Amino acid sequence: MQFRLNREIKAYCPDFEPVRSILRKRSAYFVEVKEQVDYYYRLPPADDTEGTRRLKLRVEPAASELIYYVEGQEDGARTSRFQIAAVEDPAMAGVLEAALGARAVVCKRRELWRKDNVVFNLDTVEGVGQILEVEVQAEEGCDIDAQVGEYRSLLGHYLNGYITGSNEDLVASISPQP
Numbered sequence: 472m473q474f475r476l477n478r479e480i481k482a483y484c485p486d487f488e489p490v491r492s493i494l495r496k497r498s499a500y501f502v503e504v505k506e507q508v509d510y511y512y513r514l515p516p517a518d519d520t521e522g523t524r525r526l527k528l529r530v531e532p533a534a535s536e537l538i539y540y541v542e543g544q545e546d547g548a549r550t551s552r553f554q555i556a557a558v559e560d561p562a563m564a565g566v567l568e569a570a571l572g573a574r575a576v577v578c579k580r581r582e583l584w585r586k587d588n589v590v591f592n593l594d595t596v597e598g599v600g601q602i603l604e605v606e607v608q609a610e611e612g613c614d615i616d617a618q619v620g621e622y623r624s625l626l627g628h629y630l631n632g633y634i635t636g637s638n639e640d641l642v643a644s645i646s647p648q649p
Contacts, residue, residue: 474552476609482630484603499586511639512571548619575643
């Protein structure tokens with residue numbers, strides 16, 4: 472399985488309305504609202520990996536998926552290389568927890584927007600607050616670093632502190648470890 476690549480901006484966003492307005496003006500379109508629960512698992516250390524390794528099971532009412540990714544910070548944006556597999560069996564969460572142990576559970580409401588190769592996630596994360604994620608997906612002919620810079624400039628005025636790391640880190644820092 473081949474890794475896919477994203478460059479991401481992630482920041483606290485106290486008010487989504489101005490962001491929605493900008494997205495509409497830039498021809499982004501609303502896709503849907505999802506309720507998601509992400510189960511993050513402990514991984515054994517790896518000597519040869521650059522960045523933080525994460526494994527999460529994302530559960531939604533319609534489907535579940537297992538996501539493995541390696542992330543790092545570069546030039547003020549997060550870089551994620553990731554693989555995704557569909558999960559059909561609801562018992563997978565228990566199997567992964569028994570084998571690896573759970574690190575954090577993240578419950579969120581995600582409002583999803585899209586424009587070309589960019590996904591905008593307006594997330595309300597339980598216990599954390601409102602977070603905007605801008606995921607620029609690597610595609611042939613796209614300068615993802617320029618796109619990250621463009622959206623940082625365009626939306627930066629409405630953001631209240633950039634976040635390094637994952638929702639896993641935010642939730643794990645405020646909750647007792649499972």
